[in-house]
Amino acid sequence: MLYHWLHSLSEQHSFLNVFRYITFRAFIAFFTGFFLCLWIGPWFIRGLVNRQVGQAIRDDGPQTHKKKAGTPTMGGVLILVGLLVPALLWVNVLHPLVWATLIVTLGFGYIGYVDDSLKVRKKNTKGLPGRLRLAAEFLISGSVIAALIHFTDLSTIVSVPFFKTVAFDIGWGYVLFGSLVVTGCANAVNLTDGLDGLAIVPVIIASATLGVFAYVAGNAAIASYLQIPFISGAGELVPLAGAMVAAGLGFLWFNTYPAQVFMGDIGSLSIGGFLGILAVLTKNEIVLIVLGGVFVVEALSVITQVISFKLTGRRIFKMAPIHHHFELKGLTETKIIVRFWIISILLAILSLATLKLR
Secondary structure, eight states: OHHHHHHHHTTTOGGGGGGGOHHHHHHHHHHHHHHHHHHHHHHHHHHHHHTTOBOOOOTTSOGGGGGGTTOBOOTHHHHHHHHHHHHHHHSOTTSHHHHHHHHHHHHHHHHHHHHHHHHHHHTSSOOSOHHHHHHHHHHHHHHHHHHHHHHSOOOOEEEOTTOTTOEEEOTTHHHHHHHHHHHHHHHHHHHHTTSTTTTHHHHHHHHHHHHHHHHHHTOHHHHHHHTOOOOTTGGGHHHHHHHHHHHHHHHHHHHSSSOSOOOHHHHHHHHHHHHHHHHHHTTOTTHHHHHTHHHHHHHHHHHHHHHHHHHHSOOSSSSSSHHHHHHHTTOOHHHHHHHHHHHHHHHHHHHHHHHHHO
8 A cells, every 4th residue: 555655754755745635646546547447448358358258238128239249348347446556556545434435336346246247157138136136235335334333433414405404313224324325326327327438427427526525524624614514534535536537537438439348237336336335425415316317317217117117007218228218219329428428517516516505
């Protein structure tokens, strides 16, 4: 852990004090993650091709997606490498908030890895049974949140944005609530990952926004001015968020239309879990609904489609998730993707507005 070594040396060499600053480490973590992904990306993709780790396409999906069959998948490994290496180099991984984030991210990534492996081995879109996957996700996120409540001062208060005085302390019920936030976010990102570059850019935008939230929450003076809860050590999540932004951009280099690689469930579940736990640790659980509005709509489109079909036999959308609905209405893939990106930027700006208005 290079950070700890440089931090200790800074007492003898003043020029190394720069490594004490969160903002500097966030920038250096960003560039480390991005160029690492860019460097190992081609080699990694060739390895997937050689091992025939190709994407299986659902039979009931849009016919235009048939040409994507066989595209290398499990590219989420590239994202995780781009996150973990900068974390080990430039982040205090011994801090409880940091290890909690990494445990959830890696734990959800492992679930995704098992899911992807089953799909690749069986050459179909069936992976882990849904109930088993959800149970594992709740177990991981719930255990981490419970440990933080017990061993640290993680708040169990849930604040409602735009209302300064509206907050609820739900005590140990926060374990279930926080797990629902993390698991829901992970699966919503998973559902969004259906077009080239569609999921990763909203994740990049949300990670950057949550990085801002972590910075202001971890700074006592700024938190006091904005009248938001001060969270000791939250600033250490900023370099981690910067690394995720960089890893996402590095992955997008190869995932942009037409994609050379897909992230797979190992990618979508891990980065979705990352966003969810970051929202929990920075006390932005409700804000995440706004910030991740694209993911929320994608998930709701699937839920309402299933409920409507079971109750009435009719479908609300031509196909769910909703990005497939727009495809079948005649919109090109790139137009859908870019418009969803634009919406994500607008939602991020609205979310940042809650800092002053809450």
